[in-house]
Amino acid sequence: MPEPGQHLLLEIALDLASSLTNDDRFDRLLTALRKAIPCDAIALLAYRTPHAIPLAIQGLSPDTRGRRFAVGEHPRFAAMAEAQKPVRFPADSPLPDPYDGLLLNDDSAIPIHACMGLPLFVDSQLLGFLTFDSLTPGVFDHIGERTLDMVSALAAATLKAAIQLDALERQAQHNTQVMQTLTLDAMAQGGNSLLGDSLPMLALKQELALVAPSDFTVLVLGETGVGKELVARTLHAQSARKGAPLVHLNCAALPEQLIESELFGHTKGAFTGADSARPGKFLLADGGTLFLDEVGELSPGTQSKLLRALQSGEIQPVGQDKVRQVDVRVIAATNRDLKTEVAAGRFRADLYHRLSVYPILVPPLRERGGDILLLAGFFLENTRRKLGLAQLKLAQATQDLLMRYDWPGNVRELEHCISRAALNAIREQGRHGVLTLAPGHCALEPVGPAPLPTAPPPGTAQADLRLAVEDYQRQLIREALLANDHSWAGAARALNLDRANLQRLGKRLGVVVSKGL
Missing domain, CATH: 3.30.450.40 (GAF domain)
Structure with missing residues (x-):
């Protein structure tokens, strides 16, 4: 040649x-x-x-x-x-x-x-x-x-x-940064920690670049699984506080009697089981950023104490009279409509306004177009490495399926889908060579109720099989709910499903949470 x-x-x-x-x-x-x-x-x-x-x-x-x-x-x-x-x-x-x-x-x-x-x-x-x-x-x-x-x-x-x-371009956009050495490290630091180049993601990245250098409180909104925690990490990484701690607290993961201690700390003997003094998340995040995930789940009592911390920068550990001053930037996240919660009296209006100084809406995956295959590639490589495989690839039909599906569980559902499909492919094709993920490996449930007019007539083999599958699904969901004290979140973890997807499937199948399950 x-x-x-x-x-x-x-x-x-x-x-x-x-x-x-x-x-x-x-x-x-x-x-x-x-x-x-x-x-x-x-x-x-x-x-x-x-x-x-x-x-x-x-x-x-x-x-x-x-x-x-x-x-x-x-x-x-x-x-x-x-x-x-x-x-x-x-x-x-x-x-x-x-x-x-x-x-x-x-x-x-x-x-x-x-x-x-x-x-x-x-x-x-x-x-x-x-x-x-x-x-x-x-x-x-x-x-x-x-x-x-x-x-x-x-x-x-x-x-x-x-x-x-x-x-x-970054320097011109922010107009506050000093010229730095133009190396690959600079590109990596300013590079996009959020994967995606669709128009909604480009707009989101521009918003993050705008607000990150400030100390404004940010409220991250979006559906379950869109990556609100990753947005918080990106905000912290692009802020002047990036060398200080980023502390994470899931407000829905703790009972009400412990959430105040987790936020503000406690002294020894402050309550039963408090065998030693413990700093709270605010103190651990002093000088840095505190990420409050699922902030819409806070009780009214905790909301008022959080409001005080945001207003004055003062915290009071449980069991202590002394007030401590902290310098913390708060980033909060929720999948609830806090305006509706305020109107219903379940969330304090003054706290809502304190948290939403700069609200950011994270777009759902179904609005991100070509990002779906981009993210799929990221999860494919991660899964390949975790499972010790030579290669994982998507069949063309699988790519088409992923692009057509509307992803009610968003990015998290896509990640779980790739992991599940890889395991199904291993069971079918073994662990050696190039494993191709077919549509059947993904086991994606249709979204919404099945269209009744197209259902097979009663008495046919296809109708009987569908009814048997639905009965089995009802049984599994009921057993998982009973084993997890009627908690949809606990049942979803037990069944390795997204909570929103499980609730949607349960509603379609007529499963309700009650002591009479």
Whole structure:
């Protein structure tokens, strides 16, 4: 195969100079390089210790964008980093390829035949990787070292420029940050801890970047499973308090008699079982951030004491007369409509206004479009690593299913879906090679009641099977509720389901919580 000439690489460089955004620049780079070096797949990845993170891909499954490849767990990435020069892996290389089974035009799930990787260094610092893969053996063997060095330099310069532009754009947006060293660390720190590039997620990230540097109290709103805790962590990480503690308290996880002690601490002997003094969450978070999850579950008595802490920055441990001053930023979260709770008298209006200085609504997954496959890739790689598998991939039909489903349990439901599907695939396909997740492995329940007009006539085998399945589901739900003191949350944990999904299924099946279950 003839080598690409210097004039072609010069054309690539000039084309990149006219690109307006990083995504556009990366895509143009890959498109041009594929013309210069024909291949079935190409990827540009940033190295953010300890992961190789895809920034742009061509010829690979869309979920690849969401994967985070731990370099220490993927021998080919580790070999590239150690060699510090282009590496051609032989067709019979024993090192597993992280892209096995992920090529779009490879339906056989056989190992990739040709693989070449270029580590991207600038001033002895590893910025990322450029990988080429082909199903044709030996296709990269005749490319000269000088050509590869030029391609590496061009890709590294493109990545470095992207890092610098990213840092400059952040500085212009906030207008309060001091110019920092333009390195990959800067890109990683300012990078998006919330995965997704849909329009709703881009708007959310802009809101977080706006309010994070302030000390305003933030109320994070959204459905169950959308990632409100991750939003709180992102706010803390982008704030001036990022070097101080981020303390988390789930207000619904503790009985009312203990929540005050958890918030404000207690002295020794303050109540039965208080064998020693204990600092509360406010004191532990002094100088940092306190994240109050499910704040809508607080009792009226605790609400009034929380209001005092927010108003004056003063706390009073249980059993102590002395008042202590603390410097804490509060981020609260709830899936309740607090305005409705205020109107019903279940939540204090003054506390609501204190908490909602800057409300942020986290979009549900069904409104995030292409983020679904991005997140699926992230969970696929995590699950593959946890289960010690060679590779996990989604069948095309499964990708279509995930995109059609409306995800009432949001991101958390998607994560559980991938984990469940992986276990079902292991049971069917074993633990070796590339495991393909089929739609049946996901076991996604239809949302809402089954449409009665299309139900099979009574007496048919299909109708009898449906009724038997529904009876069995009712029995399992009732047993789980009885075993967990009629708690839907406890029953959902026992059945490994999302609570909202379980309640929805129970309602459809006519299961109610009562002592007569």
